[in-house]
Amino acid sequence: MKIILKLAWRNIWRNRRRTLITISSILFAVLLAIIFFSMEKGTYEQMIDSMVRYSTGYIQIQDVMFEEEPSIDHSLHYDDSLQALLARHKEQIEFYVPRLQNFALVATENVSRASMVVGIDPGLEDQLSNLSENLIAGRFLEDGEKGIMIGSGLAEILRAGIGDTLVLLGQGFHGATAAGKFEITGIIGLNIPDLNNNIIYMTVERAQWFYMADNQLTSIIIMPKDPAQTQLIAQSLAESVDPEWHRVLTWEEMLADILKLMQFDMASTWVMMFILYIVIAFGLFGTILTMMIERQKEFALLFALGMKRSMLAAMCFIESLFMSIAGTLAGVAASIPIIIYFVYNPIRLSGGMADVIADYGFEPILPFSSGAEVFYIQAVTVLIISFLIGLYPVYKVFRLDVMKRH
Amino acid sequence: MKTVIRTNNLSKVYKDAAAPVHALKNVSLEFIQGEFTAIVGPSGSGKTTFLNVIGGLDKPTEGSVVIDGVDIATLKESQLFDFRLRHIGFVFQSYNLIPVLTATENVSFIMLLQKQPKKEMERRAKEMLEQVGLSDKLDVRPGKLSGGQQQRVAVARALASKPDFxxxxxxTANLDTESAFNLLDIMARLNKEENITLIFSTHDQRVIERASRVITLVDGAVAKDEAFDR
Structure with missing residues (x-):
């Protein structure tokens, strides 16, 4: 075996330039594929992370009708039984966040606008989404706070600031009229423009008072200790709630449409990567083919000296594997600093592209993913390709007619 | 005297040409241990085919080749690889050496395939390279050796594993006069010292003059078989 490895290693460096070109072509293809995949995956991860942190959480308990008709009339009553249920699962639940969410018309003296009111538990909400880090003026909501916190985009639209009073008008629980005056005590800047231009935060107790919805919540957001256990916890909760009134949803169910869209979009990424793999395959195959053609006499000599076909085939196979491994490792190594740089410094989009992304409610950046699968999927794919191409010389060696080459 | 090779009514017909080519016709010969035989004849007379068939690189259409009591025409390919490895040494006109191995590694190659002990292999390779006058080229690759030196390495390799023939x-076809004489001196000396049977196909008068037996092939058949006391 040692002599086969020695021969294979020296053979690939017989034509140094050709080998370097082959390895470089694999390197660049792997590098491009990794960058492409990392960008795509990073975008999806960021979208999911944003949605989970700011919107859905990992698990939600809702009224059975809320998903179909998201109205305060389909809110759930946060009674003793629900509290007891959550207490029974405290070993698996990191924390849970109550929310009461509804729409309202917000007005200043001169401007009015439809907006989204979210009643939150300030401490728990901050634990969920680090909301306080987005505070840009005033103070963050506190328990018992009577004022409100609004998005910086909304503040700009309303031309309102800290200390100003806003009038909110909406429909409360079971048709009640909701009306009230609220002082702006904080302004937050959210990365998602759609939210930033519309959101109003108040404490959940204040929202329940405003909408006349005592003890009502539109959702209870549950964050598991181990996100990988999401399905199990959701299943256990679902078995315990009254299915006539309550429903337990995972983030995957809540974001089903977006996940489907991502899967569809991922297909186009795979098409691009397939093209890169074809480039890798042909580059490697070209080199292997040339090496095979050039070395017919050498193979005949090796046969004559007593080297078996299996040894010769193994030598040729290892040569192609050496080049693939070298190119793949170099491609992965070259991609690591690039990916790390872009993970910490995502590309910020501007112009029309940024607007489109913002319209979908996401931060207009191109984030990168540094997950291990970004690297190993490419490495394994290229190695499989080289394995398949390496079978060609094996096939040729076993069919080689020594006498025609001698 | 021990018979090393015996061929019986050896025939070889190539059928893939426009018309069948009878490269060998009923060749029956015996080669004795220690003989230095030159196979001569015009181009296309069947010299190389004869060597290929008795070397197990090609199969006869008819007849048999018996080496050490074994009819090699009946062996399977894998058995032939082993047989060649243990019994036969080869020196070709050109492209004799593995270009990525040093002179020592080339000479050791067959012994390596035979799985001989490393130390013995290295000792024997060094000894053979010294015998062919290349003790200063042990770690040099073929690309940096002259044509004559490459052929001497090939001879060292062919003899290092102590084959039957x-x-x-x-x-000598591609060698200048001095290199050819050098190579022949070495082979003749090793033939005597190691009692190894040498069978050359050649046009080269210098080889013919040193051979103890000269077999002339014409149109695939033995036209003359002469012995000389040299």
């Missing part, structure tokens, strides 16, 4: 297909 060495087949040399026009080994």
């Amino acid at each position: 060495v087949l040399a297909d026009e080994p």
Whole structure:
């Protein structure tokens, strides 16, 4: 075996330039594929992370009708039984966040606008989404706070600031009229423009008072200790709630449409990567083919000296594997600093592209993913390709007619 | 005297040409241990085919080749690889050496395939390279050796594993006079010292003059078989 490895290693460096070109072509293809995949995956991860942190959480308990008709009339009553249920699962639940969410018309003296009111538990909400880090003026909501916190985009639209009073008008629980005056005590800047231009935060107790919805919540957001256990916890909760009134949803169910869209979009990424793999395959195959053609006499000599076909085939196979491994490792190594740089410094989009992304409610950046699968999927794919191409010389060696080459 | 090779009514017909080519016709010969035989004849007379068939590189259409009591025409390919490895040394006209291995590694190659002990292999390779006058080229690759030096390495390799016989297909054809004489001196000396049977196919008068037996092939058949006391 040692002599086969020695021969294979020296053979690939017989034509140094050709080998370097082959390895470089694999390197660049792997590098491009990794960058492409990392960008795509990073975008999806960021979208999911944003949605989970700011919107859905990992698990939600809702009224059975809320998903179909998201109205305060389909809110759930946060009674003793629900509290007891959550207490029974405290070993698996990191924390849970109550929310009461509804729409309202917000007005200043001169401007009015439809907006989204979210009643939150300030401490728990901050634990969920680090909301306080987005505070840009005033103070963050506190328990018992009577004022409100609004998005910086909304503040700009309303031309309102800290200390100003806003009038909110909406429909409360079971048709009640909701009306009230609220002082702006904080302004937050959210990365998602759609939210930033519309959101109003108040404490959940204040929202329940405003909408006349005592003890009502539109959702209870549950964050598991181990996100990988999401399905199990959701299943256990679902078995315990009254299915006539309550429903337990995972983030995957809540974001089903977006996940489907991502899967569809991922297909186009795979098409691009397939093209890169074809480039890798042909580059490697070209080199292997040339090496095979050039070395017919050498193979005949090796046969004559007593080297078996299996040894010769193994030598040729290892040569192609050496080049693939070298190119793949170099491609992965070259991609690591690039990916790390872009993970910490995502590309910020501007112009029309940024607007489109913002319209979908996401931060207009191109984030990168540094997950291990970004690297190993490419490495394994290229190695499989080289394995398949390496079978060609094996096939040729076993069919080689020594006498025609001698 | 021990018979090393015996061929019985050996025939070889190539059928893939426009018309069948009878490269060998009923060749029956015996080769004795220690003989230095030159196979001569015009181009296309069947010299190389004969060497290929008795070397197990090609199969006869008819007849048999018996080496050490074994009819090699009946062996399977894998058995033939082993047989060649243990019994036969080869020296070709050109492209004799593995270009990525040093002179020592080339000489050791067959012994390596035979799985001989490393130390013994290295000792024997060094000894053979010294015998062919290349003790200063042990770690040099073929690309940096002259044509004559490459052929001497090939001879060292063919003899290092102590085969029953060495087949040399026009080994001096590409060499200048001095290199050719050098190579022949070495082979003749090793033939005597190691009592190895040498069978050359050649056009080269210098080889013919040193051979103890000269077989002339014409149109695939033995036209003359002469012995000389040299």
